[in-house]
Amino acid sequence: MCGISGLILPGPTGRGDRLAALARRMADALAHRGPDGSGVYADPEAPVGLGHRRLAILDLSEAGAQPMYGATGRYILVHNGEIYNFLELRRELEQGAGPFLPWRGDSDTEVMLAAFEAWGVETALNRFVGMFAFALWDRRERVLHLARDRMGEKPLYYGLAGNGMAFASELKGLRALPDFSPELDAESLALFLRYQYVPEPRSIYKNAFKLRPGHLLSVRADAPTDLRPRPYWSLREAVNAGLSDPFTGSEAEAADHLETLLGDVIENQMLSDVPLGSLLSGGIDSSLVTALMQARSPRPVKTFTIGFETGAYDESDDASRVANHLGTDHAELTVTPAHVLNLVDRLPEIYDEPFADASQLPTRLVAELTRRHVTVCLTGDGGDETFAGYNRHFWAPAIWNRVHSLPPLLRSRAADAMRLLPPAAYDALFRTLGPVLPRSARVRTPGNKAHKLADALAARTPEALYKRLCSTWSEPALLLPGVTEPETAPDQPETWPRLTDFTRRMQYLDSTTYLPGDVLQKVDRATMAVALESRAPFLDHRVVEFAWRLPASMLLQKKQGKRILRRILHKHVPRQLVERPKMGFGIPIDQWLRGPLRSWAVDLLSPDRLKQQGLLDPEPVTRQLRDHLAGRRDNQYRLWSVLMFQAWHERWM
Template sequence: MCGLAGFWQLHGGARDALLEQVQSMSARLRHRGPDDSGAWCDESAGIVLAHRRLSILDLSPAGHQPMLSACGRYVLVFNGEIYNHPDLRQRLLAEGAAIAWRGHSDTETLLACFLAWGVERTLQACVGMFAFALWDRQQRALTLARDRLGEKPLYYAWQGDTLLFGSELKALKAHAAFRAGVDRDALALLLRHDCIPAPYSICRGVFKLRPGHLLRITADAPRSAQAAAYWRYNDAVEAGLADPLRCSDAEAADALEQQLGTSIGAQMLADVPLGAFLSGGIDSSTVVALMQARSQRPIKTFTMGFGETGYDEATHAKAVARHLGTEHTELYVRPEDALAVIPRLPSIYCEPFSDSSQIPTFLISQLTRREVTVALSGDGGDELFGGYNRYLGARTAWERMQRLPSFVRHASAGMLRALSPTAWDRWFERARPLLPKRWHLATPGDKAQKLADVLPLSSGHAFFLHLASQWKNPDGVVIGAHEPATLLTDPATWPDTGNLAQWMMAMDAQSYLPDDILAKVDRAAMANSLETRVPMLDHRVVELAWRLPLHQKIRDGEGKWLLRQVLYRHVPRELTERPKMGFGIPLDSWLRGPLRDWAEALLDENRLRREGYFHPAPIRRKWKEHLGGRRNWQHPLWSVLMFQAWLDENRRTSP
């Protein structure tokens, strides 16, 4: 886990000037790698590479980057971890390669593999999370690549005759050639998704390399380069569905536990202290249980609580930690601690990002970094094993809706809207003793309003896009925007799943997971110089998960069924059985309380009109309804607020 930056100035340049420029880019990434830094330059080619190192494996100078291959052909800057790199070394040895290893870093392993096998075959052989820039001095070609699932970020942009690239947008902005204004189309995407999906970014002409892709730029035709996939999630989906596991539940649980255990064991390799996030939910508890089963010492686990009903998981995590015998640390955060993070968010995320769980994610990363340098997380379990509420009974719910005549669905939507969310909440609370357990919902009022919104929709795909959208018509909010196509809106990119629930899972894994969840965790953790690892996103776990029949993921209205069976082998059922909770904060009440003045200043109608990015009317309407308690518009409002705060930060830090 580190940071990389660089540029290719096609007309060459003076060595000192090139190095000075790349070092200013690298300085913006110090948080990603405070332990060491380095730069390399070929002034005749105009290529410059820089690296910030967070030392995890091979703490000696033998792991220093930029690193040259033994023969001097390749120069590499690499961010991430290759978990199977010892096995790759053994494969090279078995094939007769005679290599005098200088150290035991995975960076050196990659360079040896590139020489022996080429870039694409090496990528196919790697198990890991990574982004890298590789300069081929012999062919005068630059290759940028990103891991299969998108754990590590990589931005790139042409600015004149200079190609800029780096781990974060702030590194590109540090280059003197950078000139890129706000992309209004990408801003529309932010309002819909809480994030800006790859390949887009908030700046015109600046792109994020998509997961599982590489981009090879050659000196003879640099502008014609197109990113290409070396691994496709849809291929894993369709191959798994075509060759499902045909075995008993117990045998399936054995296969899943074995593969997860292999992934977790490899990701526990580190030369620095290591621990895990533990919320007490199914995913993180499973990861911690399998870690502890492989450790001779208590695993360090970390939990954060808010102490507010509906947001506090710390007591559940503590019970799981006690049962497993981990060395557990918990931090109860006061509202003022969380509020203090908000001014830092535009700098941490470097482009607007509005998943409000970014705040607790930063705080838990801050807590964890006090004790360890590496933390494993349970991210990915929901997308792979059917954990989100929107998957549970999704096909059945949609089919039932479609059986109703259109006029009935429209009338039902009107009835649901007749009561405010607060009134629905009160009604459900009074009726709770009389309702079956499946009706014991969190925030039933908002769910009633969401149901009212989806009843009139005409297709399952539209149903899902609606659920995945904060602003339903962002082009009507962002002045001059034309929302571009994404994976969710382009049928040509959809896998053939034959089932709405599985299609939703596949779409989330290629959009919400890399663009929101993984970006959120990467920036929050790296702001604290903490490496995070996600064992459920080992591509072999992903491929196994898609071979599991849907009834082993979702059964009797319960998601992650098979994953639960693995967990129950280590942790009693009663310690983890509870309604699913998001990793959130009480943002709705904060916007009406301690954040009200801050938000009012950013949403001021005159300011919005003067800046010219948003039509003020729909924003002001939602703001007034939120303040009055008629609707909970925390998420759509937060996306506007995060852009406004980013805009302030961008003005402040621009030359």
């Protein structure tokens, strides 16, 4: 895991020492991603510079340093991530006895360069199994190739800088260039207010973009502003392939195959020359990853979790029970308001475009705890999207089946009635009725979910219902008068695979929007802020492709998702330790905004400040804040989105 950056800058400033200095300046802005070393490359015959910050994971010697030159001198590579099958590729390359032999070291980066030499860029790219973002300069063809892994674990931004182009792992790298113009994109801001993140390929700036997962961008040195990415792998095509070749065995056979596949993936991902552990929440995904790790480790796996003083959000006891059963070396941190107060002002620096998934706070804190002990951690990220684990995957179809035929007026009145009770009253009612409720109705934070459901009842189609369930501000135009919100994937069914099942359509949209835009961005920034590498076994593309061959009945049954993962997990961990209402990585932002964060929030959201800024309409923000502080509504997520934008704007604009 590292930080990469670079540029193509035609003209007199894009030469020699000046180019090297700019490449170094960009790389230094990413120093937190790679504290173990740095390097730059400036081509003596072309206006191309590359920068690298190193977090040493494999081959800790100088033989693993970057930018790295290929054996023939044609290719120069900077790489962020890991190629998990590099030993297999290395053995295959050795049989061909290419010009790269003998090997200079033991890094996956050197194997990547040899693969490019032997097979060409696109063929090699399709052979890689891993998480990665890389820049490969081809000196012979004078082309810079940028690529991102299939599911989007590693980030890569690119954009215009003067009369050239630049790229970096984070926007900080682009902003380090004097020729980059950080002009705010109001349409991207509208999307952020809806989704809590800026969806790909957009960024918060007009002239900067995210390279989509599974895409390759090839830029010629003589045409650096011609930026046209193309896919080398597509989840849409993988889904269609799975539908065309469904798994025909029994559920037991599917579970056995998946357990073997996941076990092999995890064994490869445990390869590291530095200490390694696991993030353990005690839920299905992280418990399964940890169980399969422990089965392959001769010593107790180091596991990490955090808890909260507020019981409704605390999962630390669940994680501790799973850790005790598996025999891991477990550590945990209890988060207090003081932790949050110390961290909240640093969020705009960590997430250098607006980002408002409130679980960014515990993710950053558990990353800091983990980094005190290990340099690499495995996570359960991707399990919900791939194996139908979100509550909406089973509740949304049930809701739609019940309400879609009701007149809009009746739906509106039902929503108003649901909002009569404040969230705290719902929570108290569910606590009282808990012992007599069916398991499927025992949810954590029911008040927030009831109000979220009320907001979704106005939907006219299943896709509109999904979009509302994923929305923070369902009408961003209320805050941004005159700004048109662009279409995104939920508005473009013509781009989807051939899916008729509502749940599977939600899974696909989650995997192509929410997963890379929110979950993976959150984890990357939180872990790399403390130079911790995270790895996600569920996002190995072979696991994803197999999951899409399975019938929906193996994923979701009786209002419960991840059926096949549960079947595997129950072999390793008793059912009673892991079967409980799904929580997610939530935190008590609602209470903190009324308590320790109140003065901070009131100051950032003051009407005078909003008016002076001239971007957001103060009236709806003030109304939401007033209702939340009075306890009439739970507006924590809407308010957090505006707060995160305000804090970001104060820092960067």
